[in-house]
Amino acid sequence: MPKYIFVTGGVVSSLGKGIASASIAKILEAKGLKVAIQKLDPYLNVDPGMMDPYQHGEIYVTDDGAETDLDLGHYERYTHSTYGRENSLTSGQVYHKVIMKERRGDYLGGTVQVVPHITDTIKDGIRDVSKGKRHDVVITEIGGTVGDIESLPFLEAIRQFRHEVGRENSLFIHLTLVPFIKAAGELKTKPTQHSVGTLREIGIQPDILLCRTEKKIGQSIKAKIALFCNVDIESVIEARDVSSIYEVPLAFKEQGIDKVICQKLRIEYKAGSLHTWKKDVVDIALRPRFSVKVAVVGKYTELQDAYKSIYESLRHGGIASDSQVIIKRINSEKLKTARSLHVLKGVAGILVPGGFGVKEIEGKLLAIQFAREKKIPFLGICLGMQCAVVEFARNVLNMKGANSTEFNKKTPFPVISLLEEQEKTKIPGDAMRRGAYPCEIKKDTKAWKAYKTEQISERHRHRYEFNNTYREKFQKAGVKFSGVSPNGKLVEMIEIEDHPWFLACQFHPEFKSKPDRAHPLFREFIASALEYQKANFPKSALEPVATRPDSEEKIIIHE
Ligand code: GLN
Numbered sequence: 123m124p125k126y127i128f129v130t131g132g133v134v135s136s137l138g139k140g141i142a143s144a145s146i147a148k149i150l151e152a153k154g155l156k157v158a159i160q161k162l163d164p165y166l167n168v169d170p171g172m173m174d175p176y177q178h179g180e181i182y183v184t185d186d187g188a189e190t191d192l193d194l195g196h197y198e199r200y201t202h203s204t205y206g207r208e209n210s211l212t213s214g215q216v217y218h219k220v221i222m223k224e225r226r227g228d229y230l231g232g233t234v235q236v237v238p239h240i241t242d243t244i245k246d247g248i249r250d251v252s253k254g255k256r257h258d259v260v261i262t263e264i265g266g267t268v269g270d271i272e273s274l275p276f277l278e279a280i281r282q283f284r285h286e287v288g289r290e291n292s293l294f295i296h297l298t299l300v301p302f303i304k305a306a307g308e309l310k311t312k313p314t315q316h317s318v319g320t321l322r323e324i325g326i327q328p329d330i331l332l333c334r335t336e337k338k339i340g341q342s343i344k345a346k347i348a349l350f351c352n353v354d355i356e357s358v359i360e361a362r363d364v365s366s367i368y369e370v371p372l373a374f375k376e377q378g379i380d381k382v383i384c385q386k387l388r389i390e391y392k393a394g395s396l397h398t399w400k401k402d403v404v405d406i407a408l409r410p411r412f413s414v415k416v417a418v419v420g421k422y423t424e425l426q427d428a429y430k431s432i433y434e435s436l437r438h439g440g441i442a443s444d445s446q447v448i449i450k451r452i453n454s455e456k457l458k459t460a461r462s463l464h465v466l467k468g469v470a471g472i473l474v475p476g477g478f479g480v481k482e483i484e485g486k487l488l489a490i491q492f493a494r495e496k497k498i499p500f501l502g503i504c505l506g507m508q509c510a511v512v513e514f515a516r517n518v519l520n521m522k523g524a525n526s527t528e529f530n531k532k533t534p535f536p537v538i539s540l541l542e543e544q545e546k547t548k549i550p551g552d553a554m555r556r557g558a559y560p561c562e563i564k565k566d567t568k569a570w571k572a573y574k575t576e577q578i579s580e581r582h583r584h585r586y587e588f589n590n591t592y593r594e595k596f597q598k599a600g601v602k603f604s605g606v607s608p609n610g611k612l613v614e615m616i617e618i619e620d621h622p623w624f625l626a627c628q629f630h631p632e633f634k635s636k637p638d639r640a641h642p643l644f645r646e647f648i649a650s651a652l653e654y655q656k657a658n659f660p661k662s663a664l665e666p667v668a669t670r671p672d673s674e675e676k677i678i679i680h681e
Contacts, residue, residue, distance in 0.1 A: 124158075124257040125387045126248070126292040128280045130326075132268040132317025133299040137334045138370075140193030142297050142361065143263040144200035145371040149380050151201050153394030155258040159197040160209045160251045161190070162244070163265040164272035168214040179427030183583045183633055184209070187557025193263060195431045199636050200371070211247040213272065219243050236275050244279035245286075258389070268296075269320050281325045290388045296321060296328035297361065300335040300343070309337060311347050318351040329386055330357045330379065338362065357382050366407040368637050372396055403441060403637040412445035413666040414652045415659075416471035419489040421482040423451035431632035432475050432503070438640035439648030446666040447648060457485030463492050468659065471651030476504030476584070476630060480529040487513045494624060499650040501643060502626030504584050507616060508538045510626040511588060511596075514618075518599055528586050539589045555582045559607065559629070561614040567604035568617050568625050572642035578605075580614070580629035587628070588613035623650035 127146065131139045140161070147157045170178045171189035180192045190210035197205055220243055224234050251260050264280065266273040284292040298314040318328060331353055333339055339347075339360045348355040359377050364370060374380075375396055384391040416436060422428030433449060440447035452465055454474075466472065472493040474486050486506070490513045493500035502510040508526050515524035515537045523530075526538035540553065558579045563569050590611070593603065605615030605627065618624040625643065635641035640648075655663040 123287065123291065124252050124260045125389060126283065126287060127259060127261045127295060127383070127387075128283075128292070129261060129263045129295045129297065130268055130277070130321065130328075131264075131266070131297045132320070133313045135267050137297050137299060138361075138367075139263050139265075139297050140196040141200075141367050141370055142295075142332055142374075143193070143261050144196040145374055146295070146379065146383070147197065147259075147261055148200040148371040148399070149375050149394065149396065150259055150383070152396055152399075153380070153392045155389070156256060157201060157259045157261065158203065158209065158251050158255070158257045159194075159201070159205070159261045159263065160211065160248065161193045161197075161263050161265060162247070162276050163191055163210070163212040164270065164276060165212055165265075166214045166217065167212060168218055169210070169212060175422050175428040176425065179425065180430040181583070182431065183556060183581045183630060185558040185579075185581065189556070189583070191265070192427060192430045193265075195434070195633070198633075199434060208247075208250050208253075211244070213275070216240055216243045216247065216275075237278060240275045241279040241282060244276055245283050248279070248283060259387075268317055274324070277321075277324050277326060284326075290386075293330065293383065293386055294321075294326055294328045295330045295332060297332040297334060300333045300339060300347075302336045309335060309339060309343055311343060311350065314347055315350045322352075327352060329353065330359060330382060332359050332361045332374075334361045334363075336363055354382075366404060368399070368403050368407055372400055372404060399638060406441045406444055407437070407637075410440065410444055410446040410666045412443065412652055412655075412663050413448060414440065414443070414445050414471070414648060414655045414663065415448040415450060415469050416473060416648070416651050417450045417452050417466055417469040417489070418473050418475060419452045419454045419457065419486055420475045421454055421477050421479060423453045429475050429632075431630075431635070432473065434637075435632040435635035435641055435644040436473070436648065438635045438637050439644035439646075441637055442640040442645045443648050443652050445648070445652055452489070454482045454485035454489065457488050460488070463488060466492050466498075469498070470655035470658065471499040471501070471647060473501045473647070474503065474506030474509055474626075475632075476506060478505070478528075483509060483512075483529055487516070491517055494618065494621065497622055499623040499647055499654055500621075500625070501647040503632065504582075504628060504630060507626035507628050508586060508588075510616065510624075511537050514596065514599070514601060515592070519595055526586050535592070537589050537592050538586045540585060541587055553585050555584055557581060559612075559614075561605045561629070562608055563615075564602065564604050564606075567602055568623060568646065569604035569615050569643075572646040574642075577608075580627070580631060581633045582629045584628065588616075622654070623647065 129143045147159050150157050169189045170181050182190050182192050182195045184206045186206040188207040194205050220239050264276050298317050300309050302309050344358045347358050359379050436447045486509045490510050515521040521535035524535035524537050525533035527536045558581050561578050600619045602617050603613050604617050615627045631641045631643045
């Protein structure tokens, strides 16, 4: 049986439970332990697939095609594991299961209740993570904030879980906030005391406290928290703001969190080292040699979380090029005229991400045309590839009104369309290609230079495809279909020959990039952007803002 660690959060949301859980997994993995992480989300949607990115942020797709919370992205980026459907459980799924059983008559006429039916189903979900697999540790992160009505069944379930598996096999970690009150010049422990108090009311006594703070928490404050929250002083871990999120595992380990975990869970202590993580990721992120500025032209640019994996992958590309990536976020809906393109001046790379709305299209087309004509490195992802195809059709192949049938069913040139078999499905969502698919790479292409292998597997989430009727026309005009499905029918990657680096893919490479192993496409995109930066803006290429590796410029253009 694996050891179980439960991570809860208190005081306020957005304290970084996902990053904290992923960091703990990273530290344990470095000791040679096999770790799995799981997210429990209290909302009633079955999954976030249909949720508005404005409310939910990015929808993270796993190999098995599950549409999950963006925290799974953190889990995969920090560890070596890949996760799937069983690593993400929502109240919606739990209630759905219970209600289906009730309709089938499985409860034999009994009254169906939150306790025990919902809580038992949650406990099954926690056990399912390691079914048929041999994990040493399972980390379960509970979404929401302690005190929310919605998360109560989850908290009751983990309380019971600990009772069933025993203290030496389970651990409660609570992430709280220790705010600094400027006027008093003091750090305040009361919110933490209250949050732990609320947890205790429901029968959970945390074993370890992670205290998110702006300032250093001294020994006396640690002692106070330990005394009033009933934990050992060495179990009060400071989680101070850091300049790069990849520093968090180092900061936790430095304070001996792994010793406390091993001791409490009776795991034999092995030191484990994060030396390569420090050398290959953190040191470069904090002190890069170069600086490169790229634009992300998308719909949800004002939101930090909507393109989370893309922003992270760009930074991974930066780490691989020893450079800081400055991301200029540009709202495509506001790019309307050639004049508004002045915001793209000074950028050394342009990335157009995925999306679903017709409103975002025209601005993206303008940005792509700019990248193509001015020979600025370009990476198009999913809708970004579909837009690159439409742009090429309209402006190079003179196909006036070319479009994707997603946006104009009557377009004279449906260069992006549904496959015939997809047309027949009536239920929206059914025709969606989700999860990992194989792709074959043609030699002598930029894609080949990046991947250096013939067969790859990448994750998808889309309905529309390149319309094969037009392949020859595109080819003749200098477009290479550098990646196609093994049966040759689906176009997965295109590139333009007469351009330093113009590549677009139908899949989402951002779901497979890691800080210590940048995804090949992001690595090459940033490498060519850096070349462009050095050639065109040599001074700024050598001016990294060393302590702000994640610096971003958000530009929303107003007409
Ligand atoms: N809307 C497009 C499609 O469904 C692209 C989707 C995406 O970018 N994820 O095919």
